[in-house]
Amino acid sequence: MKPRVGVERESDFRFLAHETPRPGQIDMIYESREALRKNGYHLAAAPTGIGKTAASLAAALEISRLSDQKVHILFLTGRQSQHRIVIETVRQINSRNTGIESNVKVVDLIGRESMCDFIDMQTGKCDCEKGSSEGSKFARRDEMSDYILEHPRHVEETIEKCKIWGTCAWSTCRYAAKDCEILVCDYNHVFSDNVRENSLPSMGINLENSIIIVDEAHNLPDRIRMNMERIVTPTIVRNTTMELEEYLGHLELDYQRNMSTAVAKEMEIVDWTFEIMKLVRSKMADLFSILHSELGYNKDESMVEISQLTNVFHSACDEYEGLSGQKKLGQEETQTITKVKRDDRISKISEVLNRVKIEIDSDEEEAMEPDAYRLGHILECLEQFSGSSALSLVFSNKGKEGKITSHLLDPGIVSGKLFSSAKGAILMSGTLYPPQMYSDILDLPKDKTTKSEYKSPFASERRPVLVATDVSTKYNERSEVMWNKMRNHIQALIDGSNGHIAVFCPSYKLLDEILEDVYFKGVKKVVESRDWSKNDIDKIVGMLRDERSKENRILLCGVFGARLSEGIDYSDGVLDGVVCIGIPNPPPSVLSSSLKEYASDKFGKNNAWRYTVTQPAINSILQAMGRPIRSINDRALILLLDKRNRDQNYTRCYPVNLKMNATSNPETTTSFAKRFFRKVKPN
Secondary structure: OOOOOOOOOHHHOOOOOOOOOOOOHHHHHHHHHHHHHOOOEEEEEOOOOOOHHHHHHHHHHHHHHHOOOOOEEEEEOOOHHHHHHHHHHHHHHHHHOOOOOOOOOEEEOOOHHHHOOOEEOOOOEEOOOOOOOHHHHHHHHHHHHHHHHHOOOOHHHHHHHHHHHOOOHHHHHHHHHHHOOEEEEOOHHHHOHHHHHHHOHHHOOOHHHEEEEEOOHHHHHHHHHHHOOEEEOHHHHHHHHHHHHHHHHHHHHHHHHHOOHHHHHHHHHHHHHHHHHHHHHHHHHHHHHHHHHHHOOOOOEEEEOHHHHHHHHHHHHHHHHHHHHHHHHHOOOOOOOOOOOHHHHHHHHHHHHOOOOOOOOOOOHHHOOOHHHHHHHHHHHHHHHOOOOOEEEEEEOOOOOOEEEEEEOOOHHHHHHHHHHOOEEEEEEOOOOOHHHHHHHOOOOHHHEEEEEOOOOOOHHHOOEEEEOOOOOOHHHOOHHHHHHHHHHHHHHHHOOOOEEEEEEOOHHHHHHHHHOOOOOOOEEEEOOOOOOHHHHHOHHHHHHHHHHOOOOEEEEEEOOOHHHHOOOOOOOOEEEEEEEOOOOOOOOHHHHHHHHHHHHHHOHHHHHHHHHHHHHHHHHHHHHOOOOOOOOOOOEEEEEOHHHHOHHHHOOOOOOOOEEEEOOHHHHHHHHHHHHHHOOOO
């Protein structure tokens, strides 16, 4: 290919992990580098095989090395398996750039609960360094930090080494982070306020001097929304009141021992909050009673006005001030009454709730976080977004008492300012379609954002797409007759292939209806369960390889958006085909209606349906379609069991270069599959 302006030779990319650049990789490096050079942002719809991890790191390292300040590259990913790919890529970069000065230093960091065997939730300390003196602890941490930085280490290696040396792997990685160039970590280290504020400064990382790389960036909007979800129930309010009382008791004991002025002030504001929360309990119960009665018999959920929830707390404050004023008139003059302005009430209550410390039974897993924190967090949300239509409150009658859940409709409110604070960013995914949609949703500045869709290096003949035109999961077409037609197509694909097949459904309900109790000839069926642990998921690919070596065949059945369809790389060509049943449009709900209404106001009516319904659904299908193609050696057949995939509303959501073939009966499906697998062999 002809070099772009400013790129004379492919060898100019000194931080590229590959000896020979892959198709499209040079374009991605160039465009990412140019965006970062201007402190801008590049969105890369980069399909599997283009080498997007290597491309993003090559561009980011080149720009960071040109800076006259210390620049950190924050590689953010929601999957632990991607951490391994990043570390291996950095090892390849270092092997091609020998010499101490050019060695890229990287720290691999995962959640504390996965790095420390035991964490005391009361003190926040772990027992990794139990019995060590302060001096020896810090000396070993320095040595361990050098060990981490001298060569790219997978987090598992670090954990094992730290156990031998008697150091805490989590705290050591955080200690080493200040001296690394690349920190591999979860989205939350940037996009969750609490995590970011408690982690980046303590690791010596400044967001303003950081380049952000977001892997699987199609997941980022939902991750931000999920971070902002908070729940209120009468039980949470009751438990919060009890936790405040316990905390107040600890403070009183502390004051008796030390007679501290600071403790006395804390006691005063905590006592005020405790009295307010006692009143909130009954008022919250009244609100829930009203919400239940207004719901009626044929509805499960309804919208809640933000003022309905905030008024519970304001009315409790008003009542308390009236009661305490009466007490003061009738009691001794020395009684102190805490005065809090009306505009500051909710933020003050939130601040106190987020400081509550109580004794927690470490054996009770669900009690890891005090309910005071949960209520404090939702009050923070009310304060932060109450002036915006971007916050939606939904009441649901599920459970014994029902619940109110807060939903952030616009993740751009959070992401926009954070991206603007950084030195630049690369957002990449195999399903970042269309890039413009994600640029809009994440509120990236138009004048500093570039977007590209890169062509897949895999020839289309190695992953053909076959659409069954005689089936659909559209609600008014669902029936046992329709399900039988789908089952016949699945059996036809099994008959026309020799390896494992994965089938994905829009929901667990449809998974049960269509596949659960059905026998398919020639395969053993493995059905995904909501109860599967991470360990169960991690064993799937190994199980498929093992069964293949025994010449056994598996029909793996899962759900779009769950771990089998997004959380696993089916490497080594272990899947011959993928079946996508239906189109996973979100079911109608109060939240989805709010989301469409908000998107219509912000992005226009023409984009609202696509941004909130059709494109996310097709992107879930694209994620599932990409599972079996992990390298240029792989090949697989994709069968889409829903004729709506050929409708204009959905075809425009697929990549422009994706060609669809049609089948109208199982016989055609079998013959197409046999012809494909006979003609196209694994490389």
